[in-house]
Amino acid sequence: MLGKTIFKSVWLTISVTVAATLASSASAQDIDARTLVEQMSADIAGIDRFVVQGDAYADARLGAGQIIEHASQVTLRLQRQPAAVRISKRSAEETTEIFFDDGLISVYNDGDDFYAQTKIPEGVESMFDFAVNDVGIEAPLLDFVSSNIAGDLLQDADEVRYLGVSLIRDKTFHHIGIRSSEVDVQVWVASEGRPLPGKLSISSKWEGGSPRFVAFFSWDTDPSFAADLFSFDPPADAVAIGFLVDIQE
Numbered sequence: 235m236l237g238k239t240i241f242k243s244v245w246l247t248i249s250v251t252v253a254a255t256l257a258s259s260a261s262a263q264d265i266d267a268r269t270l271v272e273q274m275s276a277d278i279a280g281i282d283r284f285v286v287q288g289d290a291y292a293d294a295r296l297g298a299g300q301i302i303e304h305a306s307q308v309t310l311r312l313q314r315q316p317a318a319v320r321i322s323k324r325s326a327e328e329t330t331e332i333f334f335d336d337g338l339i340s341v342y343n344d345g346d347d348f349y350a351q352t353k354i355p356e357g358v359e360s361m362f363d364f365a366v367n368d369v370g371i372e373a374p375l376l377d378f379v380s381s382n383i384a385g386d387l388l389q390d391a392d393e394v395r396y397l398g399v400s401l402i403r404d405k406t407f408h409h410i411g412i413r414s415s416e417v418d419v420q421v422w423v424a425s426e427g428r429p430l431p432g433k434l435s436i437s438s439k440w441e442g443g444s445p446r447f448v449a450f451f452s453w454d455t456d457p458s459f460a461a462d463l464f465s466f467d468p469p470a471d472a473v474a475i476g477f478l479v480d481i482q483e
Contacts, residue, residue, distance in 0.1 A: 267396040267410045268388060271421065273429045275384035283313040285454040286378060290323075293445035301445065308449065310375040311463065317358045318464035319379055332371065333466040334361040340466035341371070347472050375449070387421070390414045399425060403450070407432050415439075428455065 278284075288308045293301050306325045312318070319334040328345030337356040342349040354364045362379040365371040380386055388394060397409040400422055407422035422433040436447045468474070 265396045267394045270423050272384045274423045277429050279381040281455050285457045286310045288449040288451045290449040292447045308375050320464050335464040348475050349468050349472050350475050350477050352477050402432050
């Protein structure tokens with residue numbers, strides 16, 4: 235009985251939300267979704283240094299087929315000159331960190347107490363390309379390192395739609411839906427002040443249960459960084475392992 239009641243309640247909520255979204259979209263046809271994404275991308279690329287923090291939720295499938303949700307907290311710190319990045323992903327059990335500083339990338343997991351390091355060409359973009367394309371690192375918020383977020387989001391898009399204005403944690407955001415053959419992406423861009431994203435949702439279409447990744451963001455666009463923030467000093471008992479690919483200048 236409880237399950238049926240919850241299902242009916244959720245279905246009613248979805249129906250009302252969809253109706254409200256369609257009405258909002260109909261009254262905001264003059265707002266171009268692609269332009270909003272491009273404005274967001276250009277603004278982030280123009281920030282010399284920033285910190286973005288997020289609560290991240292990722293679906294996973296148990297052996298019996300049940301979809302569950304894993305929660306973590308993620309922080310990305312970036313400065314463009316001199317180029318340096320640090321990404322921290324924390325769960326209740328462990329912390330994984332990615333450091334990029336002065337042409338050296340380091341990945342450390344305190345749960346396994348393993349770390350890997352390798353030299354790569356200097357520059358924020360080289361770190362992004364190496365992490366994504368050569369090593370296959372899937373780190374939350376890593377897309378914000380790219381200087382062309384709009385290009386990455388819109389490159390394979392079949393449809394980009396403006397879905398109206400949403401209220402998230404007492405702030406209003408433009409809601410944008412991006413459809414492609416493999417995933418559906420939703421991004422919520424601040425409607426006041428800087429056009430920074432406050433929420434991101436990615437749904438995989440062809441995996442069982444259409445698992446989602448959802449994150450809520452807060453931004454600091456004028457942070458102060460300690461001199462050693464981006465340097466990784468391996469713990470004495472940590473075990474060094476190698477990347478499958480090393481890139482040298």
